[in-house]
Amino acid sequence: MTTQETTSGNGKGGRRAVVVGGMRTPFVRAFGELIEMDAIALGCAAVSGLLKKLDLPIREVESIVWGGVILPGMAPNVGREIAIDLGLPPTVEAMTVTRACASGLQAITLGAAAIERGEVDVVVAGGADSTSNAELKFPQRLIHVMAPVALSRKSTPADYLGALMQLSPTRDILPSRPEIAERSTGQVMGEAAEEMAQRNGITRVAQDELAVRSHHRAAAAVASKRFQNEVVAVDTPKGERVYNDTIIRANTSLAQMAKLRPVFSRNGTVTAGNSSALTDGAAAVVLMSEEKARALGYKPQAAFKSWAYVAIDPRDQLLLAPAFAMPKALKLAGTSLRDIDVIDMHEAFAAQVLSVVKMLGSDAFAKQRLDRRKAVGDVDPERLNIHGGSIALGHPFGATGARMVTTVANELALGDKSLALLGICAAGAQGAAAVMERVS
Amino acid sequence: MTDILMELGQNAFIQQAIKTLGLPIPIPQKLRRSDGPWEDRPLADRDVAVFAAPGGALSAVVAQTLAGMGAQPTVFNTAAESADLAELGEAFARPPVFQSLQSIPQGFRTDALVFDGTGLEDPAGLRTVYDFFSPLVRGLKPCGRIVLLGRSPEALKTAEKAAAAQGLEGFTRSVAREVGKRGATANVVYVDAGAEKRVEAVVRFLLSPRSAYITGQPFHVSKKVQDADTIPWTRVLDKKVALVTGAARGIGEAIAQSLAAEGAHVVCLDRPADDAPASRVARSVDGSLLLVDITEQEAPKVIAERLLEDFGGVDLVVHNAGITRDKTLQNMKPELWDQAVDVNLGAVTRITERLLDGVMRDGGRLVCLSSVAGIAGNFGQTNYSSAKSGIVGYVRALSAKVSRRGIAVNAIAPGFIETRLTAAIPAVQREIGRRMSALGQGGLPRDVADLATFLVSPGAQALTGQVIRICGGMFIGA
Numbered sequence: 048m049t050t051q052e053t054t055s056g057n058g059k060g061g062r063r064a065v066v067v068g069g070m071r072t073p074f075v076r077a078f079g080e081l082i083e084m085d086a087i088a089l090g091c092a093a094v095s096g097l098l099k100k101l102d103l104p105i106r107e108v109e110s111i112v113w114g115g116v117i118l119p120g121m122a123p124n125v126g127r128e129i130a131i132d133l134g135l136p137p138t139v140e141a142m143t144v145t146r147a148c149a150s151g152l153q154a155i156t157l158g159a160a161a162i163e164r165g166e167v168d169v170v171v172a173g174g175a176d177s178t179s180n181a182e183l184k185f186p187q188r189l190i191h192v193m194a195p196v197a198l199s200r201k202s203t204p205a206d207y208l209g210a211l212m213q214l215s216p217t218r219d220i221l222p223s224r225p226e227i228a229e230r231s232t233g234q235v236m237g238e239a240a241e242e243m244a245q246r247n248g249i250t251r252v253a254q255d256e257l258a259v260r261s262h263h264r265a266a267a268a269v270a271s272k273r274f275q276n277e278v279v280a281v282d283t284p285k286g287e288r289v290y291n292d293t294i295i296r297a298n299t300s301l302a303q304m305a306k307l308r309p310v311f312s313r314n315g316t317v318t319a320g321n322s323s324a325l326t327d328g329a330a331a332v333v334l335m336s337e338e339k340a341r342a343l344g345y346k347p348q349a350a351f352k353s354w355a356y357v358a359i360d361p362r363d364q365l366l367l368a369p370a371f372a373m374p375k376a377l378k379l380a381g382t383s384l385r386d387i388d389v390i391d392m393h394e395a396f397a398a399q400v401l402s403v404v405k406m407l408g409s410d411a412f413a414k415q416r417l418d419r420r421k422a423v424g425d426v427d428p429e430r431l432n433i434h435g436g437s438i439a440l441g442h443p444f445g446a447t448g449a450r451m452v453t454t455v456a457n458e459l460a461l462g463d464k465s466l467a468l469l470g471i472c473a474a475g476a477q478g479a480a481a482v483m484e485r486v487s
Numbered sequence: 488m489t490d491i492l493m494e495l496g497q498n499a500f501i502q503q504a505i506k507t508l509g510l511p512i513p514i515p516q517k518l519r520r521s522d523g524p525w526e527d528r529p530l531a532d533r534d535v536a537v538f539a540a541p542g543g544a545l546s547a548v549v550a551q552t553l554a555g556m557g558a559q560p561t562v563f564n565t566a567a568e569s570a571d572l573a574e575l576g577e578a579f580a581r582p583p584v585f586q587s588l589q590s591i592p593q594g595f596r597t598d599a600l601v602f603d604g605t606g607l608e609d610p611a612g613l614r615t616v617y618d619f620f621s622p623l624v625r626g627l628k629p630c631g632r633i634v635l636l637g638r639s640p641e642a643l644k645t646a647e648k649a650a651a652a653q654g655l656e657g658f659t660r661s662v663a664r665e666v667g668k669r670g671a672t673a674n675v676v677y678v679d680a681g682a683e684k685r686v687e688a689v690v691r692f693l694l695s696p697r698s699a700y701i702t703g704q705p706f707h708v709s710k711k712v713q714d715a716d717t718i719p720w721t722r723v724l725d726k727k728v729a730l731v732t733g734a735a736r737g738i739g740e741a742i743a744q745s746l747a748a749e750g751a752h753v754v755c756l757d758r759p760a761d762d763a764p765a766s767r768v769a770r771s772v773d774g775s776l777l778l779v780d781i782t783e784q785e786a787p788k789v790i791a792e793r794l795l796e797d798f799g800g801v802d803l804v805v806h807n808a809g810i811t812r813d814k815t816l817q818n819m820k821p822e823l824w825d826q827a828v829d830v831n832l833g834a835v836t837r838i839t840e841r842l843l844d845g846v847m848r849d850g851g852r853l854v855c856l857s858s859v860a861g862i863a864g865n866f867g868q869t870n871y872s873s874a875k876s877g878i879v880g881y882v883r884a885l886s887a888k889v890s891r892r893g894i895a896v897n898a899i900a901p902g903f904i905e906t907r908l909t910a911a912i913p914a915v916q917r918e919i920g921r922r923m924s925a926l927g928q929g930g931l932p933r934d935v936a937d938l939a940t941f942l943v944s945p946g947a948q949a950l951t952g953q954v955i956r957i958c959g960g961m962f963i964g965a
Contacts, residue, residue, distance in 0.1 A: 246580035361530060363557065364580060402580070414556070415578035 048125025055324030061070035063337045064159035065347035066485050069173075069453025071392045072098035072281045072331035072440035077178040081327040083284045085123065086115050086445070089329035090129045090175040093446075097171070097331050105134075107343065109167040111141035112158040114150030114174030117181045118143065125175065126154075148393060149356070149471045149479035150174050151330060151448025155356045156481065158334045168339040173331030174445030180327075183222035185316075189214060192245040210448070229361055229474065236310040236474070239365035240396035244316045246364065249396035251316035251481060252390030254397035255304035258321040258438045260428070265435025273434060277453050294324055294441040321397040324439030330449035332456070337486070347486040348460035349467070353379035354481040361476035366399040368478025369470035370406040374423045377468065387482075390462035391451045393471040394436035403470065404431075424462060432455070433458070446472065459485040490905070490921060493517065493928055503598065513926035516670030518699040519630040520934070527721050528557030529695040533598040536623055537572070538563040538588075540615040542606025545683055548569045549603060552687045554579045555720070561597065563588050563619065565936055591622050599632040599694055600624070605678060607637065607651040617653055627666055633673035636686065639707060642679060652677070656705050663703035663960045667925025668775050672702035682710040686716055688946025697937040701929035702960040708949040711886070713893035714943040717849055723944040725750035728798040730790070730842075732756045732781060733808030735765035737906040738856070741932035742805055742835075745940045747772035749805060756781070761767050781808055781834040782826075788839035800848045803943040806835045806855040808887065811908065813867040824870045825855045831874030836881055843889065850893040852943035855882055855937075857900040859956055863963045873898075879954050886952030895951040897942050902958025905929040925960025 053423045072092050075081045081089065090113065098105065113126030121129050126141030146153040151174030158172035196210045205344045212429045215222055234242075244254065268274050269292070279414075280290045309315035310322075338348045355375035359368050369392065377383055384407065394400050405414040413419040434454055437447060448471060454465045464485065471479040495501045496514035508514045534632065535558045539546055546569065553560050554575035556678020559582045562569045563840060569583060576582035586592070596859045601618055606612075620633070628635070635658070640649040655675050663673040675694050676685055685708050693706070694696055719725075729746045733739035743753045753774035757765035764777060769776040777793055781788050786794050791957035797836060810830045812823040835855055847853070860868060878898050888895040903920040909929065912920065938957050 185854060243580070246582075248582065360527060363528065367580075406578075411577040411579055412573040 061164060061327045062163050063350050064162035064334050065337050065340050066336050066349045066452060066456040067333045067340050067345045067347060068097065068101045069277065069330065069332035069449065069456055070279050071446060071453060072328045073278055073289050073292050074094075074326050074328040074443060074450075075289060075443065077325035077327055078257070079293055079327070080287065080289045081177070081281065081283065082179040084177060084327065085119055085180040086117070086125050086175040086329070087119065087128045087132060088288070089177055089327060089443075090125055090173070090280070091132050091329070091376070092279065092281045093131055093173060093175065093329035093331045094171055095133055097333060100276065100279070101333055101345070103333060106136055107169050108135055108139050108171055110158070110161065110170045111139060111149070112154040112161070112170060112172040113141065113143040114152075114154035114278055114445040114448065115143055116147055116150055116176050118145065118281060119180070120182050145445075146321055146356070147473035147475055147477060148395065148414075148442070148444050149448060149473040149477060150445040151450070152354070152452065152469065152481060153469055154481050155332060155334065155449060156351065159351050162334055162336050168336045170334045171331055173449035174447075175329030176443040176445040177327045178325040178443070179246045185222050186219050188219045190218075204380055227367065227474075231361055232364060235311065236365070236395065237317055241309075241315045241317045241397045242324065243364050243366060243402045244398035247405055249316070249398050249401045250403070251305075252301070253263075253401055254316055254321040255301055257397040257400060259299055259301055259304055259395070261435045261439040262296045262299045262433060264433060265292070265295045265439035268434035269295060270297075277457060284470065292440055294433070295332065295439045317396055317398055321438065323395055323437040323442035326443045327447045328441060328443035330446040330453060332449055332452055346460075348456040349483045350384070350486050352466075352479065352482040352484045354479070355379060356477065356479050358475065362404070363476070365476050366395060366472040367402060367406065368402045368476055369472050369480060370412065372478035373403075373407065373418070373468060373470045374417055374478035376482050377423070378481035382466060382482060384426070385470070387466050387468045388430060389433060389458050389467040390426060390431045390457050391454055391467065391469050392432060392436065393442070393447050393451065394432065394438040395442065396474055397438060399472055400436075403472070410478045429438050442460055450471065452483070455483055457471065459483065489634055513668060513927055514920075514949045516629050516668065518670050518926070519696045519949070520699050520931075521696040525697075525721050526721060529691070530598070531557035532559070534559050534561060534596070535550045535599040535601055535694070535903040536561045536563065536597040537601045537603075538615075539603035540606045541614060542608070543603035544605045545603045545678065545686060548599060548683050548686050549636070549690070550575045552579065552690045553601075555687070556691060557581070558694075560584070586612075588618055590620065594626070595623065596626045596628055597623070597631070598628050599634065600627060601690070601694075602635045604635055604652070604655050607648065607655075608776040609647040610651050610654065612651050613658075616655065620662065624662065624666065627669065627671050629669050629671065629698070630699070631666070631669065631671040633659070633662060634670065634690055634693050635673070635688075636673040637675060637677050639677040639679050639709075647914060658886070659705070660703040661815040664925045667702060667960050668914070668927060670926060672698065672926075674701060674706065674901070675706050675707045676699070676708055679707075679709045682708045682949065685710070685949035688711070688944070689949050691720070691946070694943045697941065698933035699937075700926065700959050701938065701955065701957050702925055703866065704956055706950060707953060708954070709951065711890040712895045712948045712951050713850070713891060714946050715893065718946045723805070723946070724749045724940070727751045727802040728754065728800070729803035729805065729943065730754045730756060730777075730794065730801050731805045731807055734768050735761040736768075737908070738751065738901070738904060738932045738935045739807040739866075740768050741936035742807055742939045743768055743772050743774065745917060745933065745936035746805075746943065747774060749940055752798070756790070757808070767924070781838060784831050786834065787838045790838060791841050791846045794842070794846055795924050800846050801842060801851070802848050803852045804842060804847065804854070805939050805943065806839070808834075809856055811868065811871050813871070815867050816869045819870065827870035828874045831871065832877040832881070835878065839885070847894065851884075852947060853888075853894060853896040854939050854942045857897045857898040857954060859900050859902040859958045859961055859963065862900055862954070882954065883952045890951055893948070895947055896948055897947070897952070898954040899935060899938055899942070900954050900956045900958070901930065902956065903929045905931055923960060928959060930957060930959055
């Protein structure tokens, strides 16, 4: 299989981008407490919380690079809307990118690249998604038939009626049910995870164990106040204040997980429990050139040694691409899995994480598909998602990358770990990875 | 002319009626074909049963081929003998399923059966062929594939080995007739020593839906043709310039389209009188138009100059243009003889000789259209048969001369293909032509195009000097 990839190393011109700090909103199950807030409002909450925490004068912000998947149709450049809504200087330029679930990481690495190229010194980068505010899509036929009538001033009620008569009430008028399905193959994400579980021999128990571990670790992180300076409370338009993540289940157990029914196939293994849930939320980090950070009196937390984006065939194993992206990023960073202290992988599905982990540990995969003599390495569960992952925390698509970078940067800044590896799978059979290092 | 039996076979009600009433109407199976350009993994989610007779030399390449095609293998050897399959199975997440021939699960079904007979030592070894196929052939799905692999008999050290190897061919031809009514095909691939790696391209083609109408045929994989740089599996003809004669309609048109779909720039050649249809084809494939009467004295020069001028040469040549001028020998006027022999053979050799002199690039591919009727002989076609079997002789002799330049030369011998020519045959004879084959139906121009495209692809370096019949297992000729 061929992979298409774009990559970049860090500090080519001698400048280094550093993470100064990160922040996110609570991650809340879709159609829950944050239902009134769209991706822009959530982004504003995360960014304003972050600027406040860092006590960063707003005039220092030069640029926003934002990521999102379900973009608001009337204002898809979410980043710019955030700058305007927050009253940042009018000169803060912004763009919004999408690379499915890797959008947040994509925004951050674009910001880092801009700094390292010398374009800017201070960037706010992150992502947000509100599944609760996904726009329903009317059939294109309805638009094609009705738009000419609606847009013409001369249209009479008879014209409207005539146009309506051309439409089938069942097929052409009702909006389609939104689904997380691949456009090219029609395969729903969960079906892809189910297929991967079967083909890679990932058992139900192994998936449930990973899910339980994710919940327990996330709960422990909350209890120990590890997330205290990563999560900012959000005030909703209704006047309520949302403090906490709502998906984490501290007291879940294997026995409870085992009770859940498979969702995507009768004899399947993928359940609501071992998959990530639809989530609302936002996350952001502030990136600076190292000199600027020090000049402003910040202690840089972490920097990127490398990043890599790859794509594989969506008709094969849809969510396997991190198994290609992660070795690529390691190679670009000139390091190996052995030397990595923290591994943070986006948990779209336990089956997908475990499939990737299995391939990273496989000599056969390395030889046949990565052109390496030996396996990339075994992933030590003690180093993987040490504070839980998307299954427990939730997965607001565009925010996940920034959530991961924030948690990893904080972990590195604690001082006893020096290298981290990130891995994210994304729709379209794409994969993203990055190697981050502590900045001392 | 539409094939009425085929049409009826598509109707669920009629299918049921024939079944219930027990009518002796052999409804042919509609063949599975592939649309669009070559796929990276044409066997994704399909099952392939594999077995190697003891001493088989191809387990690594078979494993590689199946993994690359995305197939799910079921192996009837022991795990130890199938280490290659196990490793690839893990890497591609298609771990092989191990089964024993002694305890085949009830209702076992598979899309293909692959037998590695390269280890056959003597006629007694042929028993393994029976042992593998006899219990499994029942489970071969509609439009399934049987592929046997053997050592080239003529190069084997002992006559006993050669006997066993040759035995695979007879088996293939016969089993092809037994599975034909299911739309399934059977072919055998003979492999020269040292050419093992080249088997992949051929087996890929034979297992894919693009060999739908080829059955009962032997293929000889050799190292004669110099290696191509790389063997791509998709967009296999990117950057190639192809010349197709008789491209205005029918098989030639299908070939032009198929080559273009793989990325070739196709120069569509036909007679000046066919200006309109030829230019329509050239436009549709985004190619070039070349209007020349190939029998003209100046034709080779005109073609060569045009190819050199516009493209600096040519990579792929498909001699498809052909005519029939049927008459019994005693009633045949000399001009009918001359026309048939000149268009079908004389012009082919004259143009080829000119192109080989500094126009055709190294690593090129040459394909000539022969004909089953031509080879087997046909009433009223002494002129046509002379020309079409002349093609066979030409291809065989020429292949040896140009293999060092990396050029492969092969012939295609179509059987009954649904075209303008066959539509003009009287109804009764046409019906006999269709049904007198293992698959019980005519082929389509695109079937021939799929074969021609394979034969001009880089992977076809394995084959040269061969005549490949594409006849649905026609009962006449061998």
